[in-house]
Amino acid sequence: MIVFVVDPLTGNMRPEAPGDTKKDPNVYKYELQCHLGGGDFDTVCLGYQLECVNGPEGVDGIPVTWLKAPVGVPNPAWTYHSGPTCLYDARPEDLLPRIAAQIQRQFESLPISAGTVVAQPSPNTLRGAETNFYADASEQQFDVTMLGQKVHVVATPVQYTWNYGDGTVFGPQPSMGGPLPQDRWGEKTRTSHVYADTGDFQVVLTTSFQGTYSVNNGPPLPIPGQGQFSAPPQTISVWRSITRNYADDCNQNPQGQGCPGMASSR
Structure with a gap:
């Protein structure tokens, strides 16, 4: 000291x-x-x-x-x-405290990828139905120079915030979600969302990363705060579905409403 x-x-x-x-x-x-x-x-x-x-x-x-x-x-x-x-x-031997004082700012300036947004179904979904969203994010590593010293940084995704584009925000929370097989699309998941209106919506994922750093191959030290990084917006188009019941049997009356080639009444 x-x-x-x-x-x-x-x-x-x-x-x-x-x-x-x-x-x-x-x-x-x-x-x-x-x-x-x-x-x-x-x-x-x-x-x-x-x-x-x-x-x-x-x-x-x-x-x-x-x-x-x-x-x-x-x-x-x-x-x-x-x-x-x-x-x-x-003094020169005080470089470690100086690096510690600056590491959070350095961490937040790194080109960390927040990952990508995946939607099921996509790019179109239905109003009133569950649309499953999940994040594709991973750990990333960087080598930087600070005050002439080699600093190795590891960034690990730990929390996710979903802005579904219709005024609904979910998070921050630890689940990145995950894919569903196609025959299960429409099921409610931890990160799914139901749109009440039709239209095009911009879905934005913000990923919070926790970091560690080591100086000149020294032991890993925790970076005090989290860095938050946003993925490029993903456009999702919300459509409506219409169900009609018809009395005609198209085999008996091919000219009936709803039969192939016939206009449907609105």
Whole structure:
């Protein structure tokens, strides 16, 4: 662990140097702004944490909270001192915390495919009938460079949200659905939907991915929040079905209504 001290000239925190004369009764360290300990982060906090960009010499920093403890106390209880604020002058060995602070933003910018929407029946279905929808999504892996380090990211689909295009939204929920054999089309499934009106509807699938990352072939670490990615809209045309009963037997009266070649009354 790197211990920081208050620079008497600037009032800023800096890493403790050998031979420092301690006039301050405290020593200091930082924690990432939204870090809860271990590999856990406060996902609500991540939504409004500081943006530490364009620091000295154009270098990005990390959002931190400063903690303090009395000098010379073994295994001290660290307490809040100040922050959150931006740290731009971390030493090279602090690359892991810097990567941890930026990994969520990097994760959300990856070209992760949300998968595709499959409908049964498709592209046409019937009003008032169950239309089965399911997602075709899979785990994806990416290799990126962050702060000069090789970072391997694994994105795994964990939740799905269906917008059926008629104002109905289902999810987020863990089921991606699945295909039905054709002789069972029309059955209700976990992700099926019944349209009350005819027309063309744009069905949009949003897939939530949970990620892990490893730095320079190190152990996999959890990415704190989920990334949400939407699939291209799938058009489904909803038709109506009409059933008519006729009194004529077409064998006896080929000219009867509903017989082949004869117009039907509306």
